[in-house]
Amino acid sequence: MLRAFIEPQMAPRPKARLVDLGALLTQYPNRVIVVFPECTTSNGRAILPFSPSLLTAPPKTRVFPVHLRYSPADITTPIPNSFMTFFWNLCSKPTHCIRIRIAEAVYNTSPLTSGEPSSYRTNLLDNPTDDTASSADTLVGDESEGSVTKEEKAFLDRIGEALARLGRVKRVGLGVKEKQDFVNNWTRSKKRR
Secondary structure (H helix, E strand, O other), X not given: OHHHHOOOOOOOOOOOOOOOHHHHHHHOOOOOOOOOXXXXXXXXXXXXXXXXXXXXXXXXXXXXXXXXXEEOHHHOOOOOOOHHHHHHHHHHOOOXXXXXXXXXXXXXXXXXXXXXXXXXXXXXXXXXXXXXXXXXXXXXXXOOOOOOOHHHHHHHHHHHHHHHHHHOOEEOOOOHHHXXXXXXXXXXXXXXX
């Protein structure tokens, strides 16, 4: 929960241990693994672009898009460095509701899972990092232009469309960089007051 209050980052922090989903599934075969593919908090009004971390899911693994909507919405989108305001909003409401919707399973049919190399997997394997980070840091990627193939993008789009349909929201092209710009503008305007 505390990570929601730190600045959004374009890349994992130094010394973060990157692990693909296949390795996690091998290590924990009977567990459910939860992935937050947007890699940053959102306001619940749109689906942000995904990190390519989902592309490392093996082809026979069922990926269930799950949409969570909190009510009231002001407890879901903390602004970095606004812990006290968030805490007040959280504790001042007598009840909080969470609506959960789950879509049908999606399977990864992209070439990444069929043994063909991908720039995301190549970067993941070519950049070994320290083992001191927690598993919460493991599934972050950078979906820059040209880093995913057409088939890989189609897989991510199927999950994005399912989440947009479940949440009755639109998909937007605003990513981590735009969120960083928003936070910078927000803190600047707050200092002027």
